[in-house]
Amino acid sequence: xSLMPLSEARQRMLAAASVLTEIETAPxxxxxxxxxxxxxxxxxxxxxxxxxxxxxxAVRAGDLAAGGILRVVGESAAGHPFGGTVGSGxxxxxxxxxxxxxxxDTVIIQENVTKLDGGCISTNVIEPFGRHIRxxxxxxxxxxxxxxxxxxxxxxxxxxxxxMGHAALPVRRKPRVMIVSTGDELAEPGASLGEAQIVSSNSxxxxxxxxxxxxxxxxxxxxxxxxxxxxxxxARACENADLVVTSGGASVGDHDFVQxxxxxxxxxxxxxxxxxxxxxxLMFGSKGGLLCLGLPGNPVSSQVCxxxxxxxxxxxxxxxxxxxxxxxxxxxxxxxxxxxxxxxxYMRAKLARSADGDLVATPFVTQDSSIQRLMAAADALIIRxxxxxxxxxxxxxxxxxx
Ligand code: AMP
Ligand code: MG
Numbered sequence: 001x002s003l004m005p006l007s008e009a010r011q012r013m014l015a016a017a018s019v020l021t022e023i024e025t026a027p028x029x030x031x032x033x034x035x036x037x038x039x040x041x042x043x044x045x046x047x048x049x050x051x052x053x054x055x056x057x058a059v060r061a062g063d064l065a066a067g068g069i070l071r072v073v074g075e076s077a078a079g080h081p082f083g084g085t086v087g088s089g090x091x092x093x094x095x096x097x098x099x100x101x102x103x104x105d106t107v108i109i110q111e112n113v114t115k116l117d118g119g120c121i122s123t124n125v126i127e128p129f130g131r132h133i134r135x136x137x138x139x140x141x142x143x144x145x146x147x148x149x150x151x152x153x154x155x156x157x158x159x160x161x162x163x164m165g166h167a168a169l170p171v172r173r174k175p176r177v178m179i180v181s182t183g184d185e186l187a188e189p190g191a192s193l194g195e196a197q198i199v200s201s202n203s204x205x206x207x208x209x210x211x212x213x214x215x216x217x218x219x220x221x222x223x224x225x226x227x228x229x230x231x232x233x234x235a236r237a238c239e240n241a242d243l244v245v246t247s248g249g250a251s252v253g254d255h256d257f258v259q260x261x262x263x264x265x266x267x268x269x270x271x272x273x274x275x276x277x278x279x280x281x282l283m284f285g286s287k288g289g290l291l292c293l294g295l296p297g298n299p300v301s302s303q304v305c306x307x308x309x310x311x312x313x314x315x316x317x318x319x320x321x322x323x324x325x326x327x328x329x330x331x332x333x334x335x336x337x338x339x340x341x342x343x344x345x346y347m348r349a350k351l352a353r354s355a356d357g358d359l360v361a362t363p364f365v366t367q368d369s370s371i372q373r374l375m376a377a378a379d380a381l382i383i384r385x386x387x388x389x390x391x392x393x394x395x396x397x398x399x400x401x402x
Pocket of ligand 2: 183225248249
């Protein structure tokens with residue numbers, strides 16, 4: 001199989017994935033980061049009554065005249081409306097959020113009022129009809145469609161949903177992601193390292209990425225580099241999974257068994273080599289509704305491919321629109337770049353603002369896919385299309401922020 005362009009690989013992957021059908025009910029307090037499963041209508045009108053936007057006096061605009069005197073006949077505070085009607089020549093003391101009493105149509109702010117003896121006020125300010133009043137329904141009305149299915153809920157949406165009259169929201173079930181790390185050299189984080197061992201960092205990084213993208217991650221630990229062990233581990237991972245993610249062992253070296261093991265478990269491999277850097281050995285396959293993603297072992301490759309493949313895949317499964325879409329931004333290069341080959345490249349870079357306001361992306365000198373320190377220090381990835389020519393510093397480019 002020759003190298004497949006990234007856009008084609010991603011399209012094929014997304015086409016093979018379906019939106020999870022199960023819908024859960026999440027209380028508002030735990031709905032942050034969840035994906036709304038259906039459109040949401042307002043169950044009430046906000047505000048439900050005309051409310052004062054200021055502390056002051058509710059009056060009739062027609063009564064206002066220079067030096068005019070009004071008699072204060074009551075009070076309307078938040079949660080404590082004035083029960084009567086404001087007549088001509090009368091005012092009601094009012095506070096922010098309180099219902100505007102019948103008969104009144106305007107609020108004069110307290111700073112523009114002089115208190116007189118005998119329960120009266122005077123003002124020199126002439127306010128237009130409706131001043132400082134929030135009409136009933138200015139925010140939204142019963143039946144308004146305010147939140148759409150597929151959106152990822154954040155604090156703004158949760159607050160709005162509460163005001164709309166919802167106490168719990170329909171959300172998509174979280175995709176279950178099983179993570180299998182392959183490699184004889186690996187030890188769990190925190191374990192003491194034997195000779196020639198390194199820490200398995202990919203499993204936890206991928207789990208964090210999967211959770212941040214809306215999934216539930218299960219770290220199934222480290223698997224030895226043997227055909228049987230890999231196959232057994234993948235068989236275990238398939239139980240109760242929506243997606244099996246493997247790290248390492250994805251090439252065709254003597255110690256790479258992931259592809260064989262996936263096939264032995266009945267997966268159909270749609271592609272296993274993608275024209276990207278970092279991360280050429282990258283597999284995707286399916287077995288009925290169960291999906292698998294085989295990511296490369298080098299930590300930076302694993303993380304970049306996680307962003308480019310795992311994240312959109314989970315977004316698709318969650319029913320988020322435009323799952324394939326990366327939020328790209330224009331920038332200019334902070335350093336010259338050599339011509340690129342056939343692999344679309346994602347270069348770790350720092351961002352800064354130039355004196356004339358340009359966003360400047362400067363790639364790190366080393367782009368070695370084992371250097372995690374620079375992946376963690378990067379602000380963005382510069383996207384270099386396949387076969388792009390050499391570029392001088394200052395040339396236009398596109399970035400994805402990390
Ligand atoms: P592989 O893809 O298995 O050939 O691994 C490529 C490189 O990534 C090797 O240097 C591995 O030691 C390293 N590697 C593989 N898996 C992990 C992991 N889970 N955490 C950190 N490094 C890994
Ligand atoms: Mg390996």
